[in-house]
Amino acid sequence: MIQRTDRDIDQELVVRAQAGDKRAFELLVVKYQRRVARLLSRLIRDQNEIEDVSQESFIKAYRALPSFRGESAFYTWLYRIAINTAKNHLSTLGRRPQLLADYEDEEGESLDAAAQIPDYHTPETELSNRQIVSTVNAVVDELPSELRTAITLREMDGLSYEDIAAVMNCPIGTVRSRIFRAREAIASKLRPLLDIVGRDKRW
Numbered sequence: 001m002i003q004r005t006d007r008d009i010d011q012e013l014v015v016r017a018q019a020g021d022k023r024a025f026e027l028l029v030v031k032y033q034r035r036v037a038r039l040l041s042r043l044i045r046d047q048n049e050i051e052d053v054s055q056e057s058f059i060k061a062y063r064a065l066p067s068f069r070g071e072s073a074f075y076t077w078l079y080r081i082a083i084n085t086a087k088n089h090l091s092t093l094g095r096r097p098q099l100l101a102d103y104e105d106e107e108g109e110s111l112d113a114a115a116q117i118p119d120y121h122t123p124e125t126e127l128s129n130r131q132i133v134s135t136v137n138a139v140v141d142e143l144p145s146e147l148r149t150a151i152t153l154r155e156m157d158g159l160s161y162e163d164i165a166a167v168m169n170c171p172i173g174t175v176r177s178r179i180f181r182a183r184e185a186i187a188s189k190l191r192p193l194l195d196i197v198g199r200d201k202r203w
Helices: 005-016 023-042 047-066 072-091 123-142 147-157 160-169 172-197
Strands: none
Touching: 005 023, 005 047, 005 072, 023 047, 023 072, 023 147, 047 072, 072 147, 072 160, 123 147, 123 172, 147 160, 147 172, 160 172
């Protein structure tokens, strides 16, 4: 028996929803509402605004569902709607997200900050490890929105470069550049902490 993929299941629910099955769309909302909220939290700070924009995103997706043809995965289509809704929301409030020029840097995989973190689990390093996590979160929050979105989709949601490119409506080379620059920013802040955690580690 052929095992159905996550995308297959989503597509089945979409078809049912397009046929008028509201319960099918509710299942998609339940599946993705936390992921959408997490994505939006990297673009919007206020929790009430996140909830409002998230709800608006799902309403837009439901209304646009008849036009969804399955050419991309449902979640990439949904994430794109959420990001555009967030940008429109911020623009209306005069808080247009900072956009970065597109760089076609193909070295996006050359620096993986997470792989550089020493794998220590001793009580002595717990504080330092918490500092590392706090530092990473702080750096990500301060990144320009395009970098923040790209690194969030890659590291938190595990999307492929192709899917991120579809969500952000930009070339894969641009995605690689944004992720590279985000990782570089994170790594520059982590180096002092990593020197403390493991002075024998070389970057």
